[in-house]
Structures are given as C-alpha cells and as structure tokens.
Amino acid sequence: MKVKIVAGVLEANDRIAANNRRLFDDNDLFVINLMSSPGAGKTTLLEKTITALAGEFRIGVIEGDIATDADARRIDALGVPVVQINTGGGCHLDGNMVRQGMDELPLSDLDILIIENVGNLVCPAEFNVGEDAKIMILSTTEGADKPLKYPLMFQESSVLLLNKMDLLPYTDFDLEKARKDSLMLNGDLEIIEVSCRTGDGLETWLEWMRERVGSRVVTA
C-alpha cells in the first residue's frame, strides 16, 4: 500500500518533469540539477560558475531550500535572475516546485538554468525535474564511505565534483576508495576534483559546462 502511494507520487512527478523538459527544449535551455549534502559547497560552486561563465552565457537559477532566502540573496548579488523556492520542511525539489520557479524566470532569455536542490544526499536523487544532467558534490570532509552508503545519487549523476580538496591534508579522506566505489556504482560518472574556495580544478568543470551548453546553444 505504502509502496503504491510512493510509486504514484514518482509517476506523477515524472509526468510534470516531462512537461518541464519540453519547456526547456522550447527555450534551448541547458539545465542542471545540483545536489549534495548540506554544506558540501553547492552555492559556492554556483557563485564561481556564474562569475566565470557570465560573459559567455545567460544564466538563471532556481534555489531550493527548506527555509530562508539566504542562498538566493547570494546569487542575486551576482546580477543573474534567481528564484527562491522554500519547501517548508520538504527534503527535495520535485517537478512541480521547479515548474513554479520556472514561471518566475525569463526562460527565453537564458542559455543555462541551474537548479540548486535542497541539501540532502538522499531524496533529491529520486525526483527528476526535467534537467539535462544531475550534478553532485561530495566534499572530502564527508568521508569516502559515502558512495556505498548513498548509492542512488552517485548512480543518477553525470558529474561528481569532489570538493574541498584544499582540506584533504587535514582529513583521512581516501581519494582512491571514493573514486573506485563511485565508478563501480556508475561507470559513466565524470569525477572532477575541485576546491571551490581556492578555485583549483574549476576550469575542468567550466569546460564540461561549456561543451554541454555549446552543443545546445548557438548564440552567447
């Protein structure tokens, strides 16, 4: 019974996500769904990405949080269109919430839409929102046991950004284990080591974005 309800929720979500997808396509938008544990560095990655790509692409942002508009204010300070969605306790964004955010954004004037999900390594991975790619962050301070303990997000993601590499010397993070287990779960996963604070490794991530967006968008 419980399983049926859950399946119903996910099916309904998939229908809404497919509608979002059509709207994204109609507007030639490249859309990423950014996911991680709380505090892994999603908003800082966003700030660095927007600053680096602002001259090349028109970027919009949907910020998902349980409460506060703190992240939206950080993005708004960069001068790009941003919508804050407060889930009011909900632990993930779903297709319908993203749709509501889309309605507040000038989609036809954008090349890239970045959706920052609620900080949670579990539930966001279950809900498609119509994105082109799911991007996840794992920070070195979280430990190398996370891929095996939270497998779905690693399986669903196209890119794993290993963040806080600047803190690696102060942790016992096992880089080889994290890489090995992540690739065992998802052989297609692209793993990029970065430090959002120092900027190390971000050029590889920006190149990934440029390639993907470039294949969709003609103008810049």
Place this chain on the structure above:
Amino acid sequence: MKVKIVAGVLEANDRIAANNRRLFDDNDLFVINLMSSPGAGKTTLLEKTITALAGEFRIGVIEGDIATDADARRIDALGVPVVQINTGGGCHLDGNMVRQGMDELPLSDLDILIIENVGNLVCPAEFNVGEDAKIMILSTTEGADKPLKYPLMFQESSVLLLNKMDLLPYTDFDLEKARKDSLMLNGDLEIIEVSCRTGDGLETWLEWMRERVGSRVVTA
C-alpha cells in the same frame, strides 16, 4: 490531500513511537536518537562514546543506513550489541524500523540504546522513535548558515555537538553565528564543541550522558 496523507503517516508513527517508549521504560533504558548530515561524524562519536563509557554502562546500538553494514561493523568491532537497519532508499528511521531493531537486541541487558539515524539534516527530525533525547551533530566544515536553513532538527534536539573543531582554522565557519542562530531556534539547546578525532571536548559530552543515564539507571 497530500498534507492529509503526511499527517496520517506522522500520527501512525507517533503511536508506534509511544509503544517503543513503553518498552524502553520497562527496561530502564536511556535512549538517544543521533542525527546529522552525512559525514558529520555520527559513527566516530559513537565509537568514542562507547569506548569511554563501556566500563560504566551497558550500551546497545541500532545503525540506520540506506545501504551497507559498514557502520554496524565498526560498532561490532567494539564488542557491543548492534543491529543494522537498511532503509533501502528511505531517508530516515521511523518508529517501526526502530521497533524491528529493538526486537534483535537484548534490551533488558542494556542501560543505553543509541540509535544512529540516516545521514540527513531534514527528515529524521520529523519522526519520533520513542527516544529520551535527540542529539544532533553539526560539523564546522558544513557552514554556519545551517541552523536557519534546517531549523527543525535544531528545534527538536536537546544537544548540539559542534564537531570537527580541529578543522575550524581551515574553514570560514562563524562560530558565533552558529551559536546565536541555534539558540534563537531553541533556547534550551545545549551546545558542546568537540573534535571526535582529537577527543577535545568529549568529556563534556560524556558527562552529559552520565548525568542523564545515572538518573535512570541504578546498576552499572
């Protein structure tokens, strides 16, 4: 409609949690529900706590994870009774899962039961499992914006362990803001700064445990 279903789930859970509570009382058990983001240090805190208190109290553990028995094996190595619950995708433990774990433990031979919840700063705070106290960990590497962004867990907890204090010099964690916002959300919250890795501050936490358990348990 959706809201009604959620309310029904929470009410059913509260009934099961109340049954768990009676069983805990019947066995003079002090029970804590340990919650945090993934990788904040729950299992390491557990290891240090068990090692320090093993000569004084009889401790049992319920380990909640989405997948793997990695944490249960870490606890089993310390020679205390432990049960692993795999939620199979579920993002939190509920009363029923804990009840199933309880059935596998020698409750009458224990003084303390520690329930390590799934790593998630959101959903675990919504589900009572019959515990005496909710204990949460926030690590300095997660950032000081977390209390306002994930308020429920801070409101529900009796103790906030601020972990990874050894990494504080390498982060921009604003200790004063974290303290101020946490206490604004929950004036009764006891905040203890610790480093589970170095052991700094753990004595204050162990004293908190000793006082609470001592008021329930006569023998040791």
